[in-house]
Amino acid sequence: MPIRVGVIGSANMDLIAHTDLVPVAGQNVLGRDFLMAPGGKGANQAVAAARLGATVTFIGKVGADAFGEALMASLKAEGVDVGLVEVTPVVATGTALIVVDRSGENAITICPGANMMLRPENLDEISDVIEGLDVLLMQLELPMDTVMRGIALGRELKVRTIVDAGPPRGQPPAEFFNVSILSPNQAEAAALIGRPISTLRDAEAAASELMKRGAESVVLKLGEQGALMATPQGMRHFQAQKVKVVDTTGAGDAFTAALAVFVSEGLALPGAVHMANIAGALATTRSGAQPAMPTRKEIISFKGHA
Numbered sequence: 001m002p003i004r005v006g007v008i009g010s011a012n013m014d015l016i017a018h019t020d021l022v023p024v025a026g027q028n029v030l031g032r033d034f035l036m037a038p039g040g041k042g043a044n045q046a047v048a049a050a051r052l053g054a055t056v057t058f059i060g061k062v063g064a065d066a067f068g069e070a071l072m073a074s075l076k077a078e079g080v081d082v083g084l085v086e087v088t089p090v091v092a093t094g095t096a097l098i099v100v101d102r103s104g105e106n107a108i109t110i111c112p113g114a115n116m117m118l119r120p121e122n123l124d125e126i127s128d129v130i131e132g133l134d135v136l137l138m139q140l141e142l143p144m145d146t147v148m149r150g151i152a153l154g155r156e157l158k159v160r161t162i163v164d165a166g167p168p169r170g171q172p173p174a175e176f177f178n179v180s181i182l183s184p185n186q187a188e189a190a191a192l193i194g195r196p197i198s199t200l201r202d203a204e205a206a207a208s209e210l211m212k213r214g215a216e217s218v219v220l221k222l223g224e225q226g227a228l229m230a231t232p233q234g235m236r237h238f239q240a241q242k243v244k245v246v247d248t249t250g251a252g253d254a255f256t257a258a259l260a261v262f263v264s265e266g267l268a269l270p271g272a273v274h275m276a277n278i279a280g281a282l283a284t285t286r287s288g289a290q291p292a293m294p295t296r297k298e299i300i301s302f303k304g305h306a
Helices: 041-051 066-077 113-117 120-124 127-131 144-156 186-193 200-212 251-264 269-283 296-300
Strands: 004-008 012-019 031-039 055-063 081-088 094-100 106-111 135-138 160-163 217-221 227-231 234-238
Touching (some): 041 066, 055 113, 120 127, 200 234, 217 269, 251 269, 269 296
Antiparallel strands (some): 094 106
């Protein structure tokens, strides 16, 4: 029986420009091509989990506009249950303006729109749905008090809760760390602890501090340096998989979703991190976020290459 994944998160329409370099203030650059694709950290993770065979429920809000209609249709096409997605006429659907340079690295500006209309009381109304989940995924493209309520419900209902701490939001309340797995990237972890992370030793110190604050386990995404897993039993570094990078957009979401699915299926955390590492790498080999999410077959059959 497939595991039941709930995603409380954002849905954005991604407007992506590929250029030779990301412009700095006052600079104009010529783009090579343009792509419009469904995105949003929450919706990306929902699609990624569905492609891995999970039964996925997405909880969020979109605007009553063309972008909202397209995002709902895209989620449905991937087999994601959108029965708990509310369409609001008050504000527009969230958008993300993404510039991708020739190395595949990106710069992103998010206009959250309807995503910020998801309130804590909306989660209280569906506590019975949350209670029936195997794992609950959240990110920080929502109001912080909504994320905090989701974390609290996960604890109260004894549902494994995984929080992808992006985008960086500075210092959250102490209860934010009361999660099963906290999975920030390097910049997000630096924002949480209030100091830069430059080396693997820095990452280990950050992971240790995040566990002391309350996280049961920490899986720190380190980009080209791979990933770091920290548990009460110790730490383990996973080297990055070698692939030809096209676009890093959504790679962290593919990683987090795979981590959630495989660990909830009963795979030990080191094995789940290994599979997540592959998922994140595969997502960088294609353009866009949701279009790049890998399937279970692709992850299992992956053979790294330069």
